Amino acid sequence: MRSGLAAPEEKLHSPHNPLGDLRFKFPWRSYQQRVLDELTDHLDDAQLHVVAAPGSGKTVLGLEVMRRLGKPALIFAPSLAIRNQWKARLVDLFLEEGADESWVSLNIREPKFLTISTYQGLHAALSGESDEEGCSVRIEREDLFSTYRDLGVETLVFDEAHHLRKEWHNSLVELQTSLSQDTRTVSLTATPPYDCEAAEWARYESLCGVVDCEISVPELVKSGDLCPHQDLVCFSAPTGPDADFIRSFAKDLNGFAYDLLRNGEFLSDLSGMPWFKVPEEFEDEIFRNAEFFLAGLVFLKAAGHTLPPAALELFSVQSTDLPDLDRSFLERLLTGVICDEPEFHFRQTGIQDKLVAHLRSIGGLKRGRPQLDDLDEVNKRLRNSLGKIESIRKIVAAETSSLTTSLRMVILTDCIRRDQMPKPGQRKFTPEKIGVVPLFETLRDKGPYQYELGVLTGSLVILPARAEKSFCAIAERKGISRENILSKPLRHDGDYVEVELRGPLAHEMVHVVTEVFQQGEITILVGTQSLLGEGWDAPSINSLILASVVGSYMLSNQMRGRAIRIDPDAPDKVANIWHLACVTLPQKENAFLKAADNLRYPGRLFSTPPWNAIRPGLGADSDLLVRRFRAFEGLTVMEPTRVETGLGRLGFADVNWDVDGLEETNGATFAR
Incomplete structure (x- = not known):
């Protein structure tokens, strides 16, 4: 059995070990301190596996564990944005201003004392497939692994470890096997794949280890490490x-x-x-x-x-x-x-x-x-009903009226649909499908409401024209030269500009736009769940609309986690998390129902009896909600108030599912 720590604290100050210069600049949260106090015990099997909600500070915990282990390390993240976020946390929260960063690499093919990569980056380097940055140079496994051994890599950090169910798992097993027997793994996730098959869970656990510490959302809210929040559902009917x-x-x-x-x-x-x-x-x-x-x-x-x-x-x-x-x-x-x-x-x-x-x-x-x-x-x-766009308009109206200039709303959807951008001279926009562009164009008509609208996706970024100056200033502070910032007014609305970054720092786009959003130059940001739904950090979000058809435990909980982070600049922040559902409703006049009654048959073939507090016969969206809410903890709307999982806590069991009942249910939700 191996000891938990690789070296005593004084060894970290070796002139060849840059980890000795790191110090976390703030007090530890209670659960973080608990994990650190018990670190030696957790690492008795050479594996630390922590489960905690999005926004609970797993990144800084991982950096501190890496620091204490005191060995060259590889950190793996599921996306470029999250990879870059790891380095940003290291620089902002552990390094003194102006400190040397040359020992940190973001390129798996050119490792240094600390190398931060994506899972896909390692897999691509070993297979010859293109990674997210377009590199497809294949490196012989033994050559790459030999380089890591020569560097003395003995710490592997797996961020958002639930992704290790994918083909990336095999590449990491090969890597782990090739390194020293003293190598330790640190696995961090908010959403372990609890709903996977037993064999798949066994593979996941063999790489990450058994769960050492699991921190619940209610505990984190109670301790002030996550903000109070509530789940809300806005229903619509097909149109x-x-x-x-x-x-x-x-x-x-x-x-x-x-x-x-x-x-x-x-x-x-x-x-x-x-x-x-x-x-x-x-x-x-x-x-x-x-x-x-x-x-x-x-x-x-x-x-x-x-x-x-x-x-x-x-x-x-x-x-x-x-x-x-x-x-x-x-x-x-x-x-x-x-x-x-x-x-x-x-x-x-x-x-x-x-x-x-x-x-x-x-x-x-x-x-x-x-x-x-x-x-x-x-x-x-039902999943793609345009009635959901009208639901989003209602939510935007309610949240804007309530929060005014303090609103920081994010709308996450699945597709960009750039082909639906209006043509020059087009007077009226009619959405054809749900997506980033249709939502942006719909909300561009603000009516009596005041908000600043923007778009952030991997290939399309739109800002209010008045926010362009702030965008450029933030970009330049990050070392992006003005000639690498391209902007052009939208052809059909000069109040908005489409922006693009070029050059070696183009990957900073998400961080730059996020700062514009944090400052309030954008108050409603429309984006894709693939880019912003996991790992993205914007603490000011106080309203989140999930305009996505994702229903899995892992992805939906990750998206929901964008809104529940605490905001140091708004200590009283409370977040609303909005879910959308389009449901089938019975017709008021149906001759067949009357005839069927005479046969002692209820005739409700388009409605099944209640199950899990909602009728799945209302359609696929209600099934999706049931699956989502199995994983969500929150307060009941019924007395006495309790913390529960499941959709039943929102009180839909007794709803009369007709047009009037739908409106009454939405009305009660908006009032709440």
């Missing part, structure tokens, strides 16, 4: 062609179900199936096809048939225990009839061909299998 398509499919599906519930031939075939007539003789087949069998019972009950007691007894249920028929049960039933083992019984009657033809005519088939419960086209239209 225009999306609403027409969804309404048409719902009507067709309801009509199909109504016809099937009255189809004597189908009901006779189903109820006459030996599995339902003498289930005790077909137990093996029934339990192999339990979903079909239960769906059959639900369907027969909805059609008003008396269910055979033996079939109910097989599953120890009463007829009253069976739920109402919905899209999910109908899909399971038809899948068995058309595709799976039960289909042999229906093959003889010829009804399969009729069902297939009818399903195909309403768009209810995918690759020959029924698809009614989770229709891809409906989900796509």
Whole structure:
């Protein structure tokens, strides 16, 4: 078993060891001090693995651990922006002004005492693929690893370690294996891949080690290391062609179900199936096809048939225990009839061909299998509904009215959509899809509200023209010469300029624009979640809109973490984190519902019963919210107030999901 620290403190002051000159300039936060006090114990397996929320100070903790270990180090980050942020933290928080930085390298191919790289940079150097900066020079593994050994590298720092599930994992394992047996790893993340497969978790843990210390968000808020914050959801309904398509499919599906519930031939075939007539003789087949069998019972009950007691007894249920028929049960039933083992019984009657033809005519088939419960086209239209843009306008209006000039809002979305930029002379802008450019163009029409709007992506940066002077001043302070700053007015609006950086310091663009934002020259910044959703640090953010379809635990929690950092310049900061959801709503007038009621069938094929405090049948966006909120801790809106995870804490269980109910729910959210 190896000791936790490589060298006593006095050895750090060797003239050949620049780490001896480092000192953190501020007091440690309580959890950071706790980790440092227990460092030797945590490193008894040569691995330190810390889990803490975004904004909790993992970067400076990693730098201090590296300093105390006192050995040449490689630090790996998931993006260029985060790589550069590591060096910025080192220079600003550990080095005296004007101190020598020549021992730090940002190039994995030209390592120094401390080398800060991206995971992709190492992988590209070993494979010959292009890295983020366009370099594709392949280096022989042994040559590169030999260079690291000659430098004496014995510390590896893995930032945002959850990324090590990717192909980068293999490159790092090779690197780790090639180094000294005394090498120690420091793994930092806010979002371990808890939701991955067991084998994948085992690979992750073998590289990073077991979790040594996990700090919860409520603890960090209580201690003042993260700001108070709340999650809010703004709902919308589909609009225009999306609403027409969804309404048409719902009507067709309801009509199909109504016809099937009255189809004597189908009901006779189903109820006459030996599995339902003498289930005790077909137990093996029934339990192999339990979903079909239960769906059959639900369907027969909805059609008003008396269910055979033996079939109910097989599953120890009463007829009253069976739920109402919905899209999910109908899909399971038809899948068995058309595709799976039960289909042999229906093959003889010829009804399969009729069902297939009818399903195909309403768009209810995918690759020959029924698809009614989770229709891809409906989900796509809900996720990308333009109704969300109107939700964003409402949020901007509310936040601007509340915070005025202190507003620092960031809107994160998935695509830039530069092709939607208006042409010169175009008078009216109509968004076609959600993206950075459509959101910028929509919000450029400010109406009665006052805010300063900007764009920050990897390939498109737009500033208010009045902010250009500040941008240039900040860039020049970072060593970027004026001739490397290019700007041009937008062709359709001279109040805005598109800017670009050239030269060796072009990668500083994110930092420069971030400072412009921090100063309030921009109060609403629209960007992509791929660039700004992880690792980006702008402490002033007090309002965040997640206009992204990302639903995974890791990525959504990383995006959310942009807003919960404390702001030294605003000690009373409280952040709002806005989530968007487009949901399907029942029509007020539906003749089929009335007819179905006469059949003792509720007819709500486009709405399923509540699950996890919200109806997934409202659409794919509600499913996404349920997945997101499983990972989020926060305060309940119901009394008594408690800290909980899950969407249920926002009180949507009792919402009447119609047009009026949606407006009332949004109204309560804005009031809160």
